[in-house]
Amino acid sequence: MSAPPSSDESLATLDRELARGLDLVARASSVEDVEDAQTSLFGRKAPFAVVERALGSLPEDERRRVGQRTNEVRARLKAAITERRQALESERETAVLELDRIDVTLPGRRLRAGSLHPLTIVQQEIVEIFTRMGYRVVEGPEVEDEWHNFDALNIQPDHPARTMMDTTYLSVPGHPELLLRAHTSPMQIRTMQAEPPPVYVVVPGRVFRNEAITAKNMPVFHQVEGLAVDKGIRFSDLKGTVESFLRELLGADLRVRMTPSFFPFVEPGAQFDVSCFVCGGSGCKTCAFVGWIETMGAGMVHPRVLENVGYNPERYTGFAFGMGYDRLAMIRFGIPDIRILWESDVRFLEQFEGVG
Numbered sequence: 596m597s598a599p600p601s602s603d604e605s606l607a608t609l610d611r612e613l614a615r616g617l618d619l620v621a622r623a624s625s626v627e628d629v630e631d632a633q634t635s636l637f638g639r640k641a642p643f644a645v646v647e648r649a650l651g652s653l654p655e656d657e658r659r660r661v662g663q664r665t666n667e668v669r670a671r672l673k674a675a676i677t678e679r680r681q682a683l684e685s686e687r688e689t690a691v692l693e694l695d696r697i698d699v700t701l702p703g704r705r706l707r708a709g710s711l712h713p714l715t716i717v718q719q720e721i722v723e724i725f726t727r728m729g730y731r732v733v734e735g736p737e738v739e740d741e742w743h744n745f746d747a748l749n750i751q752p753d754h755p756a757r758t759m760m761d762t763t764y765l766s767v768p769g770h771p772e773l774l775l776r777a778h779t780s781p782m783q784i785r786t787m788q789a790e791p792p793p794v795y796v797v798v799p800g801r802v803f804r805n806e807a808i809t810a811k812n813m814p815v816f817h818q819v820e821g822l823a824v825d826k827g828i829r830f831s832d833l834k835g836t837v838e839s840f841l842r843e844l845l846g847a848d849l850r851v852r853m854t855p856s857f858f859p860f861v862e863p864g865a866q867f868d869v870s871c872f873v874c875g876g877s878g879c880k881t882c883a884f885v886g887w888i889e890t891m892g893a894g895m896v897h898p899r900v901l902e903n904v905g906y907n908p909e910r911y912t913g914f915a916f917g918m919g920y921d922r923l924a925m926i927r928f929g930i931p932d933i934r935i936l937w938e939s940d941v942r943f944l945e946q947f948e949g950v951g
């Protein structure tokens with residue numbers, strides 16, 4: 596250990612430390628800098644501590660002189676440290692306040708609202724129109740069995756309709772009959788099985804067919820099924836319901852056409868077409884030059900279907916319809932190609948902001 600400093604050495608050290616300390620504190624640009632300066636000045640190994648520790652070994656009068664000076668220097672340095680710390684703390688507070696300042700006079704920032712997808716908009720519109728007419732909304736499974744998708748709907752195993760709806764079967768061990776539903780009509784069966792008549796329901800949902808993609812066809816598309824079974828329901832009820840629905844959805848000036856069609860689960864069966872939204876009926880590429888666009892299949896529920904679910908066809912009659920609403924969305928918004936609905940192109944989707 597080196598010898599303790601003499602009183603002259605100690606006084607010199609105190610002067611040096613005072614100058615060094617004042618300089619350090621003045622240059623501190625953060626509260627952390629001030630704390631570092633404090634440690635450097637008053638830490639256990641700092642020159643100041645050495646001087647303090649040496650006081651005891653000085654003769655009486657020198658000790659008083661050096662001790663007095665030590666107190667003065669400590670007091671000045673501590674005062675400088677406190678002052679600088681306070682100044683920096685209040686600077687920091689001002690900066691934070693400035694950063695958080697809310698200028699209530701600035702105009703608000705507009706929140707960018709997204710848009711509903713045109714398919715969602717049309718589905719909601721369809722459902723809303725039928726709900727107003729007193730129909731309930733139900734949904735059903737996308738994975739179906741052959742009985743609900745075909746047999747119960749009077750589509751026999753060798754019936755051409757079974758291949759017309761080119762169906763995707765699932766390979767689930769022990770369940771050879773499982774498939775992705777090819778239409779929403781199985782929900783006719785499930786609804787009637789679950790409750791007694793009268794029944795008024797619409798069923799929106801996704802359906803699947805093994806089909807080539809074209810401007811009007813997708814292997815995955817959307818249908819809304821409708822079913823009304825009650826006492827005394829007639830074909831004219833079907834016609835009136837569908838016509839007023841189509842006019843409400845697509846416009847009052849639209850021409851609606853009903854032509855005969857065949858589906859094994861209805862008798863008689865029909866198809867509803869609307870005048871082409873592009874050419875107005877004179878014929879163009881969109882309507883394949885016929886002037887009309889097919890919107891849905893429909894008809895009176897086949898008595899055998901009613902029997903299949905335990906309804907008495909002598910007492911109850913009903914109608915059903917099934918519309919592809921991808922195509923209805925195309926008509927509703929003038930979309931020339933079904934594939935656009937699946938591309939998620941933001942420039943296309945942005946056009947629907949505020950609609951629906």
Ligand code: FA5
Pocket residue numbers: 777778779780804806811812813814815816817818820858861889890891892893894915916917918919920921922
């Ligand atoms: C059916 O699916 C019957 N279940 C409809 C029905 C219900 C008839 C109740 C009678 C009573 P269809 O296969 O025609 O029928 O399809 C109905 C609608 O789905 C068509 O009018 C069409 O708008 C739409 N559609 C059919 N295939 C496609 C496809 N690949 N892509 C887009 N839409 C399609």
